[in-house]
Amino acid sequence: MRRLTPYLLLLPGTVWLVLFFAVPMGFMLVMSLEQGSLSGGYHLTWNWGIYPDIATRYGNLFLRSVSFALATTVLTLAIGYPMAYTIAFYGGRLKNALLLIVIMPFFVSFVIRTLNWSMVLSDNGLVFGTLKNAGLLDQSFRFLATPAAVIFGLTYNFLPFMVLPLYVALEKIDRRLIEAGADLYASRAQAFWRITFLLSLPGVVAGSLLTFIPAVGDFINADIIGARSPEVAMIGNVIQRLFLNSNDFPSAAALGFVLVAGTMLLVGVYTRLVGTDRLTS
Amino acid sequence: MQGSRLTRWLLPGFTALVVAFLFAPIVVMIVFSFNNPRGHQNITWQGFTLDNYLNVWGRPDITDPMVTSLVIAIVS
Numbered sequence: 001m002r003r004l005t006p007y008l009l010l011l012p013g014t015v016w017l018v019l020f021f022a023v024p025m026g027f028m029l030v031m032s033l034e035q036g037s038l039s040g041g042y043h044l045t046w047n048w049g050i051y052p053d054i055a056t057r058y059g060n061l062f063l064r065s066v067s068f069a070l071a072t073t074v075l076t077l078a079i080g081y082p083m084a085y086t087i088a089f090y091g092g093r094l095k096n097a098l099l100l101i102v103i104m105p106f107f108v109s110f111v112i113r114t115l116n117w118s119m120v121l122s123d124n125g126l127v128f129g130t131l132k133n134a135g136l137l138d139q140s141f142r143f144l145a146t147p148a149a150v151i152f153g154l155t156y157n158f159l160p161f162m163v164l165p166l167y168v169a170l171e172k173i174d175r176r177l178i179e180a181g182a183d184l185y186a187s188r189a190q191a192f193w194r195i196t197f198l199l200s201l202p203g204v205v206a207g208s209l210l211t212f213i214p215a216v217g218d219f220i221n222a223d224i225i226g227a228r229s230p231e232v233a234m235i236g237n238v239i240q241r242l243f244l245n246s247n248d249f250p251s252a253a254a255l256g257f258v259l260v261a262g263t264m265l266l267v268g269v270y271t272r273l274v275g276t277d278r279l280t281s
Numbered sequence: 282m283q284g285s286r287l288t289r290w291l292l293p294g295f296t297a298l299v300v301a302f303l304f305a306p307i308v309v310m311i312v313f314s315f316n317n318p319r320g321h322q323n324i325t326w327q328g329f330t331l332d333n334y335l336n337v338w339g340r341p342d343i344t345d346p347m348v349t350s351l352v353i354a355i356v357s
Contacts, residue, residue, distance in 0.1 A: 065350065083299045086292040098296075105303050108310070116306035119313075125324040126309065 001136055005242070025260065032254035038247040050254045058238060058255060062262070065235040068147065069216035072154040073208045076162040079155070080207065083195075084166035088173075099167065102160050110157050114224045117153060118144060121225070145229035153221035158214065162207040205274055213263055230242025 016196035032050055036042035087098045105113060117142030120126045121143050131137040143149050173196060179193035226232035235255060313323055317330035337343060 079299060082292060083296045086296045090288060090292060098300075101300055102303070108307050112310070113306040116310045119324045120306065120309050122324050126326075129325060143357060156302070156306075159299070 002051075023259065024082075028253045028257045028260075032250050032257055034250050042249060047250070050250055051258070054251055054254050054258065061233065061235050061238055062258070064147075064233075065259075066266075068151055068154060068234060069212050069218075071151045072158060072215045073162075073212045075151065075155045076159050076211050077204065080159055080162035080166055081204075084163045084170055084203070087163075088167050088170035099164075102163050102167075105160065111224070112218060114153055114157065114220055117156065118227070119222050121149065144225060145227040145232060148231055150226045150232045150234070152223050153225035154215045154218060157197065157221065158211040161210040161214075165206035165210060166200065166203040169200040169206075173199045182225075199263050201274065205271065208272075209267060213267065216263055217259055260268060 002213045012226060017053050031042070033044060033046050033048065034042040035045045035047050083102075087095060087102075089096050121128065123129070123142055123144065124132070128141060128143060132139055132141065172268060177195050177199070178191050182188075186194065193206045216234075219234060219240050222228075222232050222237050228237075236259075239252050239255050239259070242248045242255065313326075314324060314333055315329055315331065316323055316334065317328040318325075319327060
């Protein structure tokens, strides 16, 4: 019984994963190998050719999604790290209040917040309309529907997902280690890079995964702040369009399958490279 | 000396900016809910009004979905 306990504890989670992840992934794979039409029905023909086909048709979209998500991850890390560091090390009595403030935007749906950004940043909106009227910007300037706008929206939406794990990692660091570093004549920069940053790496890994994975499949930001422009469409937009508008279920399923499998592969390589198990053992 | 200036002003200042960034769309939403726009687009400030709030209960297109939301939230 004793030896079985860990497995029994794993059971609910495993069942959940199998039911809601492995089984749907299998369905998606089968669906992607079918051929047919919405009216005539889809039949399984083991059409493996769809994978090279979508690779040539949508390869550049995969690249764009990954580069948008990478840019988002780097930006949220650059913005989130100093913030998490400040809260963890200098938050004092305000620590919990500041953490609450970080998650408070979630009280408003992210679709509504993104819609608000698209109004604020629209061509004649609050920011750029004012700058244009002041003669500081050319009248033809446009921010919405550019790659920068989509990355801006993604960065905004996923910033709290980066800050929270970073905070948890930074908060756990034993301050005496940094003092010991100072005693051993480490400069502040050295102490930061070789003690604080190194020990916060698990937070960096967790935060970048929590940012990258949803960002790579996101379609709301390209839809709203990207103004549905085809130049900024991400893979999620294509899947949505193929599935809901074109009813091309096999292609949509194939894209979805490649997206999930590809993300898992990237995440696997990433955790292997900057794995945290070596740090903790 | 450099270090203390960093921790006293730069980091808290940066954090305050990020908080402002996080709340900017929500603040804009609240402010612009009092806007009185001509036409359909509510993107520039055109005058203060309370109309959007006074009439809320008289608009079934708002109250009906709100009831649905509340029922779903309570049930789940």
